[in-house]
Amino acid sequence: DSACANYGYTREEFLKMTLKDLRDPREIKHLNQIIEKNRLSKNLSFHSYSKHLKKDKSEILVENNSHRFYIDGIPYIVAVSNDITGKDQKLKKIRDTTKKLKLAEKLAKIGYWELDLENDSLFCSDQFLSIHGIKNKDFKLEKKTFLKMIYPADRDKYSKEIEQIISGVKGNDLEYRIVLEDGSIKWVHSRSKVIKKANGKIIRVKGTLQDITAKKLAHEELAKSESRYKGLLQSQTNYFVRIGMDGNYSFCNNKFIEEFGWAFPDNNPIGKSAFIDVKEHHHKKLLEIGEK
Numbered sequence: 001d002s003a004c005a006n007y008g009y010t011r012e013e014f015l016k017m018t019l020k021d022l023r024d025p026r027e028i029k030h031l032n033q034i035i036e037k038n039r040l041s042k043n044l045s046f047h048s049y050s051k052h053l054k055k056d057k058s059e060i061l062v063e064n065n066s067h068r069f070y071i072d073g074i075p076y077i078v079a080v081s082n083d084i085t086g087k088d089q090k091l092k093k094i095r096d097t098t099k100k101l102k103l104a105e106k107l108a109k110i111g112y113w114e115l116d117l118e119n120d121s122l123f124c125s126d127q128f129l130s131i132h133g134i135k136n137k138d139f140k141l142e143k144k145t146f147l148k149m150i151y152p153a154d155r156d157k158y159s160k161e162i163e164q165i166i167s168g169v170k171g172n173d174l175e176y177r178i179v180l181e182d183g184s185i186k187w188v189h190s191r192s193k194v195i196k197k198a199n200g201k202i203i204r205v206k207g208t209l210q211d212i213t214a215k216k217l218a219h220e221e222l223a224k225s226e227s228r229y230k231g232l233l234q235s236q237t238n239y240f241v242r243i244g245m246d247g248n249y250s251f252c253n254n255k256f257i258e259e260f261g262w263a264f265p266d267n268n269p270i271g272k273s274a275f276i277d278v279k280e281h282h283h284k285k286l287l288e289i290g291e292k
């Protein structure tokens with residue numbers, strides 16, 4: 001009854017059909033090869049996947065399990081075909097989603113990790129391993145090995161952070177350095193959260209790890225450049241100031257502060273109005289310059 005309902009045939013129609021009637025005519029040759037191979041095989045059980053046609057000619061994917069037995073020396077085969085079309089479509093969606101997630105991980109340089117506290121096991125995504133310079137995707141990263149990969153000066157900070165996470169004190173949001181096998185150093189940003197049972201017991205910690213080396217080096221270079229720039233300005237005998245859109249000083253070199261600092265509270269012009277040390281009859285002119 002289940003087969004009749006699924007394929008759309010009546011029982012009488014089914015009993016007049018052969019296996020070939022359920023297959024696409026283009027696959028008959030392949031079907032004959034499978035039948036001959038199974039006939040010559042010494043195996044008693046067979047497993048395969050194939051595409052069947054319903055009465056309305058729509059196609060379904062089925063999983064076949066068959067068993068050969070003998071009665072009075074005559075071979076018989078009993079087979080069960082299970083429609084897995086929906087299951088296969090879901091698996092394809094999962095595989096497609098997994099591919100997209102892996103691509104997103106690679107582009108964003110973000111890896112995923114999960115620590116199972118009950119089984120004391122650590123799962124790491126391919127991108128997580130790639131960030132650490134591990135090319136072997138079958139490599140099993142253990143906690144001890146992982147800690148050794150953290151830059152020595154950052155290990156204590158990281159260990160204390162993990163202890164607080166596992167104890168449920170807080171989530172993890174930490175930047176630290178790792179050392180690759182070739183001796184190179186990377187900056188990474190780790191974020192994580194804990195998973196608890198209904199009774200409040202923490203059973204897992206899962207999180208992401210992002211390679212922020214380029215960003216970190218860019219910030220360091222920018223800081224160095226700004227430091228050199230400020231050093232150059234501070235060494236000048238001329239006045240150098242920067243006034244924000246709010247009309248307040250955001251930077252003044254030492255020469256300016258030496259000459260005009262007395263006009264500001266605490267001898268500090270930063271954050272104070274630029275009009276304080278300008279004669280009142282020049283205020284209008286200064287506003288006109290600012291509007292331009």
